[in-house]
Amino acid sequence: MPKRWWLNQLNTEKPERLVEFYKAFGFVDDHGFDLRPGAEVPAHFTPGELCAALGYDGADRLDTGLTRAMLRLPGDVARVEILGWKEGTLRSPGPRYFNSQGLVRIGLLVDDLDKELAALAEREVPVLWSGEITWLNWGVVKAAFLYDPDGNVVELVEADVENN
DSSP: OOOSOOEEEEEESOHHHHHHHHHTTTOEEOGGGSOOTTOOOOTTOOHHHHHHHTTOOOGGGBOSSSOEEEEEOTTOOOEEEEEEBOTTOOSSOSOOOTTOSSOOEEEEEOSOHHHHHHHHHHTTOOEEEEEEEEETTTEEEEEEEEEOTTSOEEEEEESOOTTO
């Protein structure tokens, strides 16, 4: 049985802008991908092998620059992996819609939604919707929805969900 959420992967042709976007929310680099000093890359593992096992033969289409970044919020085990792909190799580019199939949004708990909305306005990030929602156990929840630079829906939530 799983014990915690581990990660979500975001595919992009422009990883640097997604890294910058999420770092503005306080995400930090997680160096789990980095080799330990003195360690060698295992000869038995190749990205092509993993891609083939997942039904994709395009490991050569991974971006050779910032191929991937692993980000996390300080003190949290959940990660966002940002995987860079060469231009023109991703399927279904464009914004995600709330009724899209598959992973639709990334939800982030915040302490002060008004402060986050002000910071978004300073960065000229448009907010799709913000307001209050009433849930039976959580009471009034303040929330806002926006797109990240690749069109993934991001939800910011101010609520006491951890103690209910």
